[in-house]
Amino acid sequence: GAGVSQTPSNKVTEKGKYVELRCDPISGHTALYWYRQSLGQGPEFLIYFQGTGAADDSGLPNDRFFAVRPEGSVSTLKIQRTERGDSAVYLCASSIGGTGYEQYFGPGTRLTVT
Amino acid sequence: GEDVEQSLFLSVREGDSSVINCTYTDSSSTYLYWYKQEPGAGLQLLTYIFSNMDMKQDQRLTVLLNKKDKHLSLRIADTQTGDSAIYFCAEIPDTGRRALTFGSGTRLQVQP
Numbered sequence: 001g002a003g004v005s006q007t008p009s010n011k012v013t014e015k016g017k018y019v020e021l022r023c024d025p026i027s028g029h030t031a032l033y034w035y036r037q038s039l040g041q042g043p044e045f046l047i048y049f050q051g052t053g054a055a056d057d058s059g060l061p062n063d064r065f066f067a068v069r070p071e072g073s074v075s076t077l078k079i080q081r082t083e084r085g086d087s088a089v090y091l092c093a094s095s096i097g098g099t100g101y102e103q104y105f106g107p108g109t110r111l112t113v114t
Numbered sequence: 115g116e117d118v119e120q121s122l123f124l125s126v127r128e129g130d131s132s133v134i135n136c137t138y139t140d141s142s143s144t145y146l147y148w149y150k151q152e153p154g155a156g157l158q159l160l161t162y163i164f165s166n167m168d169m170k171q172d173q174r175l176t177v178l179l180n181k182k183d184k185h186l187s188l189r190i191a192d193t194q195t196g197d198s199a200i201y202f203c204a205e206i207p208d209t210g211r212r213a214l215t216f217g218s219g220t221r222l223q224v225q226p
Contacts, residue, residue, distance in 0.1 A: 004156075031212065042118075042202050042216030043157070056211060091156060101145055101206070103214060105157040 002026065004106030006092050012112045013082055021077040021109045025094030032075050033093040033103060034067055035059075043091050049075060082113045118217035120203055125223045132190040134220045136203030139184065143205040146179060147214065148188045151200045160188070160201075190222075198224045 005024045013019050025032050031050050035043035045059040049069045057067075064082075069075040079086055089110050093103040117139040126132045138146070147162040163170045163177045163186075170177045176189040190197055200219040206212065 033213070035214075040218070042204070042218050043214070045213035045215070048212050056213060059213065093157075095212075101162070102159060104159060105149075107156040 004092055004094055004104055006090075006106040006109050008109060009107065010110045010112075012114060014114055015082060015084060017082050017113075019079050019082060019111065021079075021090050021111070023075045023077070023092030023094075023106060025073065025075070025092070026104060029094035029096050029104075030072065031095040031097060032069060033095075034075070034077050035091040035093065035105075037089045037091055037108070039088075046077070046090075079111075082111075084113045087111055087113045118203055118205060118215055120201075120217040120220045122218070123221050123223070125225060126193050128193060128195055128224055128226050130193055132188075132193045132197070132222055132224075134188045134190075134201050134203075134222065136186040136188075136217055137184055138186065138203070138205050140205060140207045140215075141184065142207050143184075145206045146177075146186050147202075147204040147206075148175075148177065149202040149204060149216075151202065151219070153199075157202065193222075193224050195224045195226055198222055 007022045033048045034046040037043040047067050048056040052072045064080045067077045089108040091108045093105045095103045120136050148160045149157040150160050151157050161172050174191045178187045200221050202219045203217040204214040
């Protein structure tokens with residue numbers, strides 16, 4: 001079946017602009033996760049949704065970052081007033097339930113802030 | 115706090131076995147994972163082990179867990195050039211959180 005999909009695959013934006021990154025999880029997966037991967041590093045957790053609600057947003061770096069999942073499927077990660085330090089690959093993952101023991105990742109969105 | 119460490123680089127010849135090592139600090143870890151990342155691609159879940167197990171084998175992959183030393187390893191038998199990638203160790207702590215904590219990855223280079 002179809003895996004996790006993310007759009008766009010690449011996004012270049014100017015410092016100070018607003019961006020939205022989209023994630024479409026595997027059909028039937030109720031849990032959705034966002035991670036951020038900087039060059040040469042492993043992914044770092046940002047936020048986790050169980051259904052429509054954010055069950056854990058402890059990884060969001062500051063209040064410029066926000067994510068929603070209004071219908072319990074597609075999620076959007078929103079970044080306001082982007083900074084050059086936000087440049088990274090943003091990865092989305094989903095799992096079949098709240099246990100999160102098998103998280104399947106999408107291909108990521110590479111965000112470049114100029 | 116949580117910390118996962120891996121060596122940066124491993125080079126092997128095609129046909130040899132590869133062993134990638136990982137250490138972690140969180141003694142409450144419940145599940146430990148190995149992910150593979152090829153250039154420009156997302157993360158592929160290879161295998162994982164529950165903390166009450168010592169070993170798990172899946173075709174060419176063998177995972178060994180030494181819980182006392184907090185050491186996890188991934189052995190790839192008969193390594194192929196297609197195995198060249200970055201391998202990440204990750205863990206989920208037994209704190210009710212569902213966030214994976216990753217190491218920085220080990221780059222495996224397979225020479226023909």
